[in-house]
Amino acid sequence: MSAQVTVLYFAKSAELTGLKEEELVAVPTPISSGDLWALLLRKQPRLKELQGHVVLAVRQQYVAIGDEQVTLADGDEVAVVPPLSGG
Amino acid sequence: MSAQVTVLYFAKSAELTGLKEEELVAVPTPISSGDLWALLLRKQPRLKELQGHVVLAVRQQYVAIGDEQVTLADGDEVAVVPPLSGG
Amino acid sequence: MTEEPRDVFRLSRDWLSVQEVVDSVSSPSCGAVSVFLGTTREDRVDGRKVIGLEYEAYEPMVQSQFSRLCADMRSRWPALMHVCIHHRLGWVKVGEASVVMAISSPHRHAGQQAVQYCISQLKASVPIWKKEVYDTQEASWKENPE
Amino acid sequence: MTEEPRDVFRLSRDWLSVQEVVDSVSSPSCGAVSVFLGTTREDRVDGRKVIGLEYEAYEPMVQSQFSRLCADMRSRWPALMHVCIHHRLGWVKVGEASVVMAISSPHRHAGQQAVQYCISQLKASVPIWKKEVYDTQEASWKENPE
Numbered sequence: 001m002s003a004q005v006t007v008l009y010f011a012k013s014a015e016l017t018g019l020k021e022e023e024l025v026a027v028p029t030p031i032s033s034g035d036l037w038a039l040l041l042r043k044q045p046r047l048k049e050l051q052g053h054v055v056l057a058v059r060q061q062y063v064a065i066g067d068e069q070v071t072l073a074d075g076d077e078v079a080v081v082p083p084l085s086g087g
Numbered sequence: 088m089s090a091q092v093t094v095l096y097f098a099k100s101a102e103l104t105g106l107k108e109e110e111l112v113a114v115p116t117p118i119s120s121g122d123l124w125a126l127l128l129r130k131q132p133r134l135k136e137l138q139g140h141v142v143l144a145v146r147q148q149y150v151a152i153g154d155e156q157v158t159l160a161d162g163d164e165v166a167v168v169p170p171l172s173g174g
Numbered sequence: 175m176t177e178e179p180r181d182v183f184r185l186s187r188d189w190l191s192v193q194e195v196v197d198s199v200s201s202p203s204c205g206a207v208s209v210f211l212g213t214t215r216e217d218r219v220d221g222r223k224v225i226g227l228e229y230e231a232y233e234p235m236v237q238s239q240f241s242r243l244c245a246d247m248r249s250r251w252p253a254l255m256h257v258c259i260h261h262r263l264g265w266v267k268v269g270e271a272s273v274v275m276a277i278s279s280p281h282r283h284a285g286q287q288a289v290q291y292c293i294s295q296l297k298a299s300v301p302i303w304k305k306e307v308y309d310t311q312e313a314s315w316k317e318n319p320e
Numbered sequence: 321m322t323e324e325p326r327d328v329f330r331l332s333r334d335w336l337s338v339q340e341v342v343d344s345v346s347s348p349s350c351g352a353v354s355v356f357l358g359t360t361r362e363d364r365v366d367g368r369k370v371i372g373l374e375y376e377a378y379e380p381m382v383q384s385q386f387s388r389l390c391a392d393m394r395s396r397w398p399a400l401m402h403v404c405i406h407h408r409l410g411w412v413k414v415g416e417a418s419v420v421m422a423i424s425s426p427h428r429h430a431g432q433q434a435v436q437y438c439i440s441q442l443k444a445s446v447p448i449w450k451k452e453v454y455d456t457q458e459a460s461w462k463e464n465p466e
Binding site: 008010011012014015053057060062079081082083084085086087 | 358375376377378380381384385407418419439442443444445446447448449450451461462463464
Binding site: 095097098099101102140144147149166168169170171172173174 | 212229230231232234235238239261272273293296297298299300301302303304305315316317318
């Protein structure tokens, strides 16, 4: 199974990629969040600068990068979430 | 020794006496705060309703009614302070 | 260029502006302003409806007690910058603020703790009184629980 | 006649009005409004002067995280009435408020505790980012300590 998802970049990650968002076609699903991050890194190598200081948000739910399995459907939003600094 | 002091009434004590303030001439000094209260009660018997629920303020310092000795000088302010309810 | 801490207590017969109280504690060295407003609840007491409150104060002693309170707070939380309290006098309709206080601090914890302490101490030690006035024309003097 | 609790989070590109935030939580059943404002300090970082902040947000997720936070707060402090947060987006000059929050409650303790919790949780869990902009034209993304 695979899905087409929209990746959203914020803050430092938008600066590193030069993008606010992009479409990823044919993302395998289910996939571990670690593998999803690795896939994003292959697409956007400059994101490596955030390694260890980033989480993802899948359908507006935070997911730490690691073994957790995520199931993706076409049209899902995956956000790259650098350290928060609101307030 | 004796002093002439201004007695200030607030809240319930002003209602009971019908006065905002009055002059007391020839108040003995030094005097215990309990005796000062007793003297005020003789002057304004309706204040008895506040007995046990009142403190005094002498020159803007709270004084519990009891054995504490206060020294008065002419022109000093003595306030009758019912339970506070600011805020 | 060091900013002098300011302690301001104003008794007011008019509607209180939270913006004015907040502005009066603003400081370029502070990242936090902690604020509290006390208002009159719509309330029924023994079947009577509270329509408002009537406040009075021993005005000069309000200022001296407030100065003592500020000195006490500044010794507990030395980081506090400015403290401002506006408190109503006279008639206050149900729903209106009777007290607005604001404290500025470089970081938020000191200011937040100080505001909680400040309102408790104000109720316990600043000579202000209110009576509740009911729709029956009756009234009764209140007593702070603390 | 029971009042529905309201949870409001607004992202705004304009100056924040503390009066507006306070008014939007007012309730006839509440005697207390607890408020917090976060502002930008005048600061020097490595000899550079901070002139302002640039904010961005994952806007729909801000709303969903805020709803979760409010549900969490209402389970901790069931007495809370209304919660309102206005948060800036885009350019915020030094000295201006970037966040204003207010919570109304019948009595003050619940609201005061909830405001402290709310600002901590907002910083930790609501997807908003800021970069500090310096007088040298440089900028750096910030990270909340909590």
